[in-house]
Structures are given as C-alpha cells and as structure tokens.
Amino acid sequence: ETGVTQTPRHLVMGMTNKKSLKCEQHLGHNAMYWYKQSAKKPLELMFVYSLEERVENNSVPSRFSPECPNSSHLFLHLHTLQPEDSALYLCASSQDTHTGQPQHFGDGTRLSIL
Amino acid sequence: GESVGLHLPTLSVQEGDNSIINCAYSNSASDYFIWYKQESGKGPQFIIDIRSNMDKRQGQRVTVLLNKTVKHLSLQIAATQPGDSAVYFCAPNRSQGGSEKLVFGKGTKLTVNP
Secondary structure (H helix, E strand, O other): OOOEEEEOOEEEEOOOOEEEEEEEEOOOOOEEEEEEEOOOOOOEEEEEEEOOEEEEEOOOOOOEEEEEEEOOEEEEEEEOOOHHHOEEEEEEEEOOOOOOOOOEEOOOEEEEEO | OOOEEOOOOEEEEEOOOOEEEEEEEOOOOOOEEEEEEEOOOOOOEEEEEEEOOOOEEEOOOEEEEEEOOOOEEEEEEOOOOHHHOEEEEEEEEEEEOOEEEEOOOOOEEEEEEO
C-alpha cells in the first residue's frame, strides 16, 4: 500500500496525442515531485512543487507541463512527445523541501510513445 | 559534476546470507542519506535514512553505515530473504537554492537465490 497514488499505471500514446498523468498523495505533505526513470539511468528530477508553487524546473522540454492545483494533487500534461520520452514517470512527496525529509514515491506511470 | 555510484551493479546471494550493498558519493556537503528499494513494477520504497552526525543506524534487519571521511555508505541486510530481491538505491541530499534535492545513482540489483 502506498500513500502516493499514480494513474494511469500504463499509457501508450502517439506523438501527436495529448494526455495527462495524475498523482495524489494522502500523507499530508507540502512538497511534490516528478521524476523520469529510464532504463539503466539514474532517476532524473523534473519538477518540484512546494505549497503548490513550482520551485524547480530542471531544463525539462516544454512538451511536459506540470500542474499542482493543491498540495495533494500533481499533474503532468503531455503533448507532442518524442519516442525518447518513453520511460517510467514517478511522483513523490515529502513533508517539505527542507533538509532531512525523505521522499515517498508512487508506483509510477509506464509511458510508451509510438 | 556530482555523482553517486555503487561498487557493483549486481549482487547475488544465497537465502539466509547477509548482503552488503555499497555506495560512494562525491559531494562532501551531503548531510542526509536515504536508501531505497525498488521492486519490479513498483516505485522506490524508503528503507532507512541516516544523517551525517551519525555513522551507524539500524532498522529491522537492515543497518546503514556512513563513512564521511571517504564519502562512502553501505546497506547491510541480515538473513537475506527472496523478498529482498530488488534494485537498491542510495540517495544523498544536495541543497540548492534553499530547497533540497536527492541525488540518485543507477542502483544495485540484488538477487536472492533460494
């Protein structure tokens, strides 16, 4: 059982489609994160939100658009993706972005771009 | 640049043996370290953490050792079980712009043979 829930678990889309990934945390945390996990590569931090404000954008292409309507929900809107964007997208949350706070992860959305 | 590495990409042990997974980090300013376990098809799961003012911390069947002098930490799993088979990541922290990030390595895949 996880306190961070991601939907859908799997997504197949064409390069011209528009889709959204959803993340919800039930831990009462104030910070949320999007990571990309590709095969044989370390986790790559994409975005960080603290109290619904984006505090980090790690040079992510504009075809990825995050949204954080409240501290419990985080979305990643996708449009005109490329085949190299196929990966596992992980959401995480933590109490805040201060030092010494563990991040808790969801089980991810497996994204395949055709 | 900053790096997090593990001494072995794979580790195979017999059920009941003790496992030791090593991790080297490069940033001497890191003061908080987390070990995660990621099973197939799931997101990273928090195992144990340690702060830089400690050199050892124990949990249930797991022990983390931290050597700040050589920037090395290890995860010891006692009486390894088949359910311990997974990829293990160490994640030191890195503070940037008032917020904290975790830096992930590629992970070590632990296989427990019955």
